[in-house]
Structure formats: C-alpha cells, structure tokens
Amino acid sequence: MSVDNQMALWNEAALRVLDIRRSALQPGNSLRAFRLPSSAFLLANRGRARMVLDGVEHAVEGCYVCHAGKGASLDIVEVAEEFNYDIVYYKASLAFPCRQELLRLYREDNPFRSQFGYAPIYPLSLLTRLELMRRHWQADAQLDKFQVRALFHQWVHEILKQRYEYVDHSGRVLGPLSQIIRYMEEQYAERVSLDDLSSLFGFSSRQLQRLFKSELRMGPMEYMNKIRMEQAQAMLTKTEVSLKEISEAVGYADSYYFSRAFKKHYGISPQHYRSEGRISPSRSSRISIGEGRVRSYSIADDDNHYQYKDEGAIPMNRRTKSMLAVSLMLSLMLFLAACAGNNGGTANGNGANASPSAPASTQPASSAAAETAQQSSYPVTIKHMKGEWKLEQRPERIAVLDTQFVDQLLTLDEQPAGSVTAAGDSSDFPEYLTDKLSDVKVLGTKDEPNLEAIIAMNPDFIICTEFQEKIYDSLTKIAPTVMLNRNDDWRDTLVTFGQIVDKKSEAEQVLAAYKEKTERLKAELATKLAGESVALIRPRDDMIRVHTPLHRTAAILYEDLGLTAPEQVREVQDTAYPISLEALGDVGADHYFLLTDDMFSGLVEEFKSTQTWKSLEPVKQNRVYTVDTTLWIAYYGPIAINKVVDQIGEALLGHS
Template sequence: MNADDNLMLWDYAHIRLIDIRHVLFKAGDKPNSYRFPAEGFLYLVRGSAVFRLNGNKHTAERFHILHSGKGGQLDIDWVREELEFYFIFYKASLTLTSGLGVRRLFEKNSPFQRQYEFAPNAPLDLLFQVKKMHRKWLESSLLERIQVKAMLYQFVYEVERQRQANGKDYVKPDLVEQAVRYIQESYSQPITLSSIAEQFNYSVAYVAKQFKNKTGNSLIDFLIRTRIDKAQELLLHTEASLQEIAAGVGYADLSYFIRIFKKTTGVTPGNFKTLAQARVKESDRPKIRLRLSNAGWTERSYIVNEYDNHYQYNREGDSPMYRNTRMSMGAAMLLCLVLMLSACSSGNSSVNSASASTSPAATVQTQTSSPDADPNSLSTRVYKDSQGHEIEIPESPQRIVLQGNSIGDLLALGIEPVGIDRRFIEESVYLDQEKTPAQDIGFPTNLETVVSLEPDLTMLGYAMDKQYEEISKISPTVVFDQNAPLSERLPLIGEIVGKKAEAELLLADYNSKAEAMWNGLRQEGRIAEGETAVVLIYYWDKTMYLMKDGGVPNLLYHPLGYKMSDAVQAIEPAEGAPYIEVSPELMHEMLIGDHLFVMYPADADAEKSFNELLKTALWSTLPAVKSGKVTFVESKWNYDDMLTSSKLLDELPQMMAH
C-alpha cells in the first residue's frame, strides 16, 4: 500500500477516539497477554522490552512506536526494568459517502488494521503530544474531549511523517491465524461469524472467504470442532455435569449441545465417556497418546465482554496481560519421533538431484527392495507442487493422506485415502462411497494420526503456518490448490496420484453429460432461451448471500443453461469475498432472475429460521416466487468435486420438477 492510499483512507475515514491509557509495570512483573480492543498505538516512553505482536518478535527501547489493528495480540516478556507506555485506541470506519473504490481499498489494504513499529527520529515531539492528550482525556469536559480528538490527527500526522522517514513498511497480520487464536481462546463465549468479523474489523464475507481459502473449512465448523474437542477433554478428565460442560464450551442449551456433539462425533456425550472408560479398563498395558491437534497454537487469555470494544476499562497501570511459552510435552515427543523417522529415511533413500526440473513432473526413478514387491509402488518421480516444492513422490501412491475437501475427486479416480478430515464427507452426497472408511485426521490436522497411518504421500489442499515443514518430515508431501476450478483441479490431482489420463476422461464424460442434460431440459421446454437465474444461499443464523460461484452456480450458468441477469452481473462482492450478503429489505433489488434457486443446510435450526422468512411479505412478492419458479437445493450440493458434480447432473432436473 503506498503512502498516498494510506493518507487518502485517513482522510475519508471517520475516526472515533476510544481511550488513552497510561500503563506502568515494575521490574519483575509478568504482563498478561493482551488483545487490542480497537485500532491503536503503543508509545513506549521508559524502559525496554521484548514483545510479540501477533507472534512477530520485536525489541523496543525507550521512545518506540507500535501500531496494531483491532484484535492484535500483544505479549511482553518478563519486565526486567520499569516499563512505562501509553495506549491510544481509536475506531476507524468509512463514511456513507465513500465511493466503491475507497471501500474496496479499505477492505483490502486498510492502514488501520496493519501493524508496524519503529523508533521515531524526533521522539520528544510525540512525547509532549501524548502526555497532553492523556491529560486532556482525563478531564471530564466535553470541550476537552473534542480538543483531544483534534490532537489525535496531529499525532497521526507526526507518526506517519516519521514512519516514512524511517522507511518502515507495514506488516499485514494473518487474519486466519488471528481468528483461530480468537476461537481457541474464547470458545466458551457467545461467538458468531459476525462477531469474529467485528472483532478484527472486516466484513463477514471477507472473513468467511479468507478462512475457507486457507483452511478448506468454514469458520463455524472450526468453532464447533474446537468446542467439541474441549468438551471431550472435560468428559474424560473431570467429573463436571453435562450442563456444566455444555456451558463451559459455549452452549447454554444442553439439548442443543448433545445434538451437536453427536452430529460431530457420532455418539452422545454420555456414550462417549462410557466408551472411553471401557477402553481404559480393557487396556493391558499403558499407552502413550499424543494430543497435538492444536500444538501449533498456545492457549492465551484476554478480556471480552458485551460492550462494543470488547475490553474492560482498567485504571492506569493494571493492564491485563500474561504469556505462557512452555512447549507442550506432546509437541516435544512428536518432534523426537519425527526426527527419528527423518533420520531413518534419509539413510535409506536417495534423490537424484539431476532429475529435478522446473516442469511439474520429471523422469521416474525406480528402486527395488524385494523381488516380490509391486514395482509400481516402488517407482518414484520428482514432482513440483503449487508452492514450488520439488518432491520425490511415488508413481502410484498406495497410502494417501488428504488434508482438504477434495475427497470426492480422489474417490472418483478410484483412490481411497487412508486419512481425511471426515467433516468434509459426513454431510456429503457421497457418504456411502468409501469401501473402507478413512481415518479422521481432524482439524487442525493431528500429526500423531498422520504418523500412525504411515502414508506414502500426503496431499495438502491448503497449508497453514508451518504445516508443510512438519508433515513433510513424516512422508512425501505436495501442496495443491483445492479452490481451483474442477476443470483445472481434477487433472492436477490425477497427475499427482498417477491417474492423469483417467482424470481427463472423467472430465470429458462429465462435460458430455452436462450438455445432454441441458439440451434435454430445453427440449422439454423447462428452460427458455435467454432465461435468467439467481442463486441465494441461506444459513442457520439468518444470513443470506447471493452466489455467483460454487458447484450449483457453476452448473446453472453453463453455456447451455441459465444466464445471469445484467443486474446481478453488475453486483460486485467485496474484495476477496466469494458472494454478496443480502439483507431481507434488499431482496427485491438483488434477487433479480426469472428462476430463483435457494440453497440451505439440512439443519433443524436453519429450517426453522428459513420458514420464518418464507412467511414474510418481502419473500412472497418476489417475482420468481409469484411465478412459482423457485427451486430449493440442499447446500451439500454446492461442492464442486467430481463425485458431487456428477451426481448433481442427475439430481438437478428432479429438483426443478418439484
């Protein structure tokens, strides 16, 4: 982001000063971890400290400036000498008159969410300003508060001028990692997608898209999995009642907690505890179990309440912080195990560096360890993945672990992975397609489980943090883009697993059947030339989105299928978002099409809230509703893997007939 864009957004934005606080720590204090309740500056005026902002380590001396967006996590090491600093918190939002270009820039490159730190060239000018602002802020007069707000702009000007003089660049925090930490810290509190988006000052659609792209999973699914994991720990290691456990992991309604627990694990909480106790009694000898699903993130606490800024006001000097940097026993044991495996494998394998090239796949190396061994399983080749890693992988892998949502692609190719994230299959349209159900590797991926499965290839549809480095020590590992269109993704997966020709045949057959389906619907008069369609997806929390992409829209907007109306085509999503949020009062302006397709999850809560919408006058007066051209589609059909896409060709005509 250039300086002019930065200053333009400061000019366009509405700035509200939230708080100015003076903080003092004595030598020997252990400050708590602290999450920025709003956008803000920290100005260190005395002492020095080693601190981490969103995990990035910095060393700060006296007169150091630090800026963070809302939700940024600050950790300060043990205070060795007296430490004094000021917090200046503000809230930035765009005015209603801001144009679309400004709004896109605000969403994508907001300077208010960026982090940076530097030592100013003229620190005393800033010090005098901060002290004066703090003194005025403590005065109760409204006139002084207005004066402080004016002084804030002068302070920002001086900071920006000196930052540019220092040549310091912005660092954009990883939104997904921040959201993961937020959920793991506050899972016991009421959390929604909207509240998380508000916590980090982004739109709901942008947060949802970024989380899905990086993890392959929805943010709400991750929240549920985190809560259920915590509930399992409480069931196994405490005598708390079900009501206490439900409340402790964020579910006030006990019956709903039991339903969601069974939906996630396959058993009720009571049966889970009974089965676990039975397994303990049947064990003849002790076993070492590593619980490493969350080994990459340390648990930290922070203050949350119902108020707008999510923090409690504390008097000067009592800022709530702590940090815990001890490595978990499980993580240490896994590291030892991985290093041993790595050492063993390095002594028994060799990679022909001359065979590595810039092409996606290079020549095959054949190694033979036994006359009776299957030669296909022992042939290897060097493959260059989507992140540029050059890896020696099996020509025809036999034991694949998949991280991501492309399970239907592998099954369509006749590949049964030994390990998957089972949440992507439990609600799928191909639930019964596995001959031998794969082991659940969980989310985040449990490295202990991956080790136990002894894969000869691990495929990552997405990679978080340092996952590649960790998993590649266990088996050959390739990264691919699971969000690429089916026409690009399936041949790529086929190439990785040694079935590229089969993948291309599957795609050709799918395209032929899609043309036949649409030609059949046209011949039956069920779709007219130039007829338009619009797609809406509805969620259990009553949020609705206009869809332009996904498994269902991609089929509907086939060249022989429906057209997208000019009005819908002109509606642009926020930068980085896959679709556009629709409020009930705007349905008539946004859901413009001859035929309306409504996707919804097969969930009791969603069905209940959706039925309420169907009874409203706004819904009943939609043109497509009045003409009877509404088709309801379960949201499980919106995946674009090969198995789901193929089955949708058979199901769509039947759905439209109802």
C-alpha cells in the first residue's frame, strides 16, 4: 500500500489507547510466544536483544521501534544486556459511514495490523513524547486520559514520519549534530541547559561546545536562543498574546530577560517590534513601544521576592470604605474638569490618559513669555508601555511609584513631589538618598500605592511601572500617567526622564561621565586582575544563588567593567541559578562579591562558620567582599549604580 493510502486510513480512524506498559528483561531471560492482545507499538530504549514478530527477526540495539497487529506473536530472546522497552496498546477503527474506497483499502492492507520495525534516526523525539504520554496515563484524572489521546496522535505521527520520510526513502543515518538540533527544535519551550544536552547525547559540555562551534560557528545555547527568538518573532506578528505568555511559550521564565534577549538578537525590543507596523494598527496602542536594554531578574527568582505579595499582583486598597472615598474623589475631580470648559491645561495625544484641565494662568505676560522660552523643547512625545504620551509642558509635581525613579530624578537635580516607600529599607526612602530629598509625600508602597494619598498630593504627572497595572486606569483619572518598564536598562530610563523634565543634555552628561568612569576602571581592573574571574553570590533559602551576566546587577561586573565570569557561570542561560554550599568550590571564581542583608545575615554567618567555606581559596586569600543586597539589587538608578561601581573598585583595587 502506498504511503498516501496508509495515511488516509490513519486520518480517518478513531484511535484509543488501551494501555501503556513498561518492562525490562535481564541478560539470560527471555519473552516467548507472547500474543499481542491488540495492535501495539513497541519502543525499546536500552539494551541488546533479538526480537521476533510473527517469524520476522529484528536485531535490536539501543533505540528501536516496531509495530504489529492484534494476535501477533512476540519473542524477545538472546538478551545480551538489560533490555528496557515500552509497549503501547491501542485500538483503531474506521468511523462509519465512510467512503467505499477507504473500506476497500482497509480490507486489502490494514495498516493497524501491519508489521514493521526500524531504528529511529531521532530517538529522543519518540522517547520524550512517550514519557510524557506515560506520565499522563498513570494519572487518574479524565483530563489526563484525554491528553494521552492527543499525545498518542503526535507520537504515531512522529513514528510514521521517521519511517517514511527518512528510513524507507533516504536510508540516511544522521550524525549527532542533526539529532541535537532536531531535539532543540522540539524542546525549545522547555528549560533545557547545556548540561542537559550534554548528558542526553553522551558528550561533555566542552565537547558539545566544540561540535557546535566547528559546524555552526556558535555555541549550543546560542543556537537554542536563535530557535526561540524565531518562534517569538512569529508569535509577536501573528498573535495578540502578552509578552509574558510569549516568553513562557519559548522557554523563558522571566519576560524581562526574554525582552532583553529579543533585543540583543534583533536589535529592537519585542514591544517596538510589534508596534512598528508588523501588526495591525488597532493593536499598537495597547502595546509597549519602549526600547530598553533590559537587565532583569525573574519575579519568581527575584532577590527581593519576599517583598512582593500575590506573586506581583498589585492589590488595591481592600477596605470598602476607602475605595468608596477614592471613587467619590475621582468623580468630583472629573466633574470639576468638565466644568472648567475651555480653561488651559495639559494637552495629550492619548485619550485614555485624559486628565482634568488646569486653571487659567494668572501670571503676568512677561513671566509667561519667559517660561515659554524655557520650554522650547516641548511638546515632547514619551514612549511608554501603554503607547505614547504627548507632553505639552514641563510637569512640576511628579508622583513616582517606584523608588528607583526617585534616584533618576535626583540625578537630574529634580525632586519628586511624592513617591512610594522603599522596599527592604528601614526608612521611607532609600538611605543613600534621604539627605537629598525635601518634602516628598509618602504614597504607599510599590505593591500597594495609596490612591487617596496620590489624589491629596495633586500631581500633574504620574510615572508608574507594570507593578501598578491593575490601578493604571484609576491613575490616569488623577493625572497624565506613563508606565515605564521597571527593568529597562537604567540608562534608557534616564534618557526618558531627561525628556520628561527637559534635561536631555544633563542626562547625556551623566551617561558620558559613567562611561568614562567605567572605561577607566575597566582598564585598571584588566591590568590588576589579569583575567582572574569574579562571581556575584547571595546565600538564601539554605542555598547560594549565583548571578550570571544576564542579571542586571551582574552585568555591571561583566559588561560595564569587563570582568571575567567563571566558565560555569557563563554557560547558564538564566539570570541566576542555585547551588549548595558544597558546590560553591566548583564555581571556580578567584574573587567573590557576597550579597547579604538583614533577612539572610544569619544564614551568611552560618555558612561562614563551616569548614567548607573556610577551605575555599578566595576565603583564605581574603578575596570575598561583602556588599549590601538592598543597594546592589533593589535600587537601580544612576546614583545607586555609581555607588556599586565605586564599591567594586574599592574591593578589587583598594580605592574608589
């Protein structure tokens, strides 16, 4: 029967999995004259034996797949080493009524009773699908049984595809690189590490790196990232799903790291990629078009995760009475705005951000003219996560709902009128900023801003982050509001703040000074360390987190200052990974920056008291430098970043 005819019958058949059995035969044992109770696929995954199906012999070594119909006789003999195999029993029947042509094909050559066997060229494809199917089969829920049915169709498709497309026609035996690439193309949505790939295909990490570099001129994880980015690109252009959903669909637990990886690959942020004509204009207003060099840490793995509530959800004030008061105040403000008629106000380019009009100006004409001259750079368009905002004039009373934005404003010699409080700090605002602040209203916390306090301070501009997504609409009713990605690179955020407060040249000067400072320090460090490696670690939850170059703070060490990351740290495709204290020596760094804070100080001291810690060479050489987690991780503004750079220079060079 031709392949097309066989496929026509498979397509029309009703398929039902009856059982999935896993078995093993030890050397010297055998299985004889076993009658298959139904049609079945047998997949061997390990060992060496001779298998006989209705008198047809199959020499089996390693992975081997075969098929036979109900009543077929199965013998497995001459088992030379432990022989592991799974049998999937199924029933197939044609759904009546059906075309006479199909009935004729079914009677002449029933594919569900046919016998074949071959060594698959992509064994992992079959093994991973079968393992997933078996796991669902063992569960009791009906939903899992339904999933088995869907997975069985995919599994059979892969078996037949490999049989007809590769084995029967081409006779090719593919090399390991093709096998690995095929596996990557199927498993890109999973958290696959370099070690996973190496162990699956029997390589060391170094051998696998060499194989990819010699054939493809890129590393295996770089190639995996290429596959993921191509899939993400298609989803961005063809769907409306959120960035978080896309990042998870292509194997990234952290949407911020996904954004950074996408921009590094394509030179444009995913939000911008979507908004620049690659999707319908009707959607662009709802999608971020900010382009940031994203430094991130997963919310699930965030170093300050204990400060978040409800996994990052932003609950509004839970007291009904307070909510009622807020609603009444908002309604009153909208009513007064409507009564203002043609009075002057802040124009905007986004109807969703409509705000009350300001009272008519009463200042003398000469003062107004002077102010107009100072505001020559306006109007300016601010790109943010909710679209664009056309800012007609310089805002005077700015409310910020993230303390790192306080840092940004103070860098430009500006004062916020109100801010949420600092997370993980004993004072309302970061201690390193308190002497620079004056008369700043407290607006609740980042996780739970106080809408009543925001209304009371009467802002003319609000800057929030995605943490305030749930109250964004309420904020826009108080004042013009822009939403910035809190994990955008601080340099990009500073440029945006320069636009908002008309200090673009000052922002550029800060960036130029930082670049000059880090380049100078980078040269000194290169001379002093001569390639010695540095790692950023933080004990927590009875483990130690090792931060990789993908983490936004670790990037200061490895990118801004050009320090060398240990090989093990470079290989991990995530912002951080956990290890035990006993495995710390395997990281192999020559220097360690040790993050600690009040919450985990006890654990740090416990680790330091162990013999394992004391035996580490960097500990013996006084090359472990203790730094404050809150400053290094929680705050991400220019002032904090410069302090971190100073501390790095002081630790490694002995001076600031």
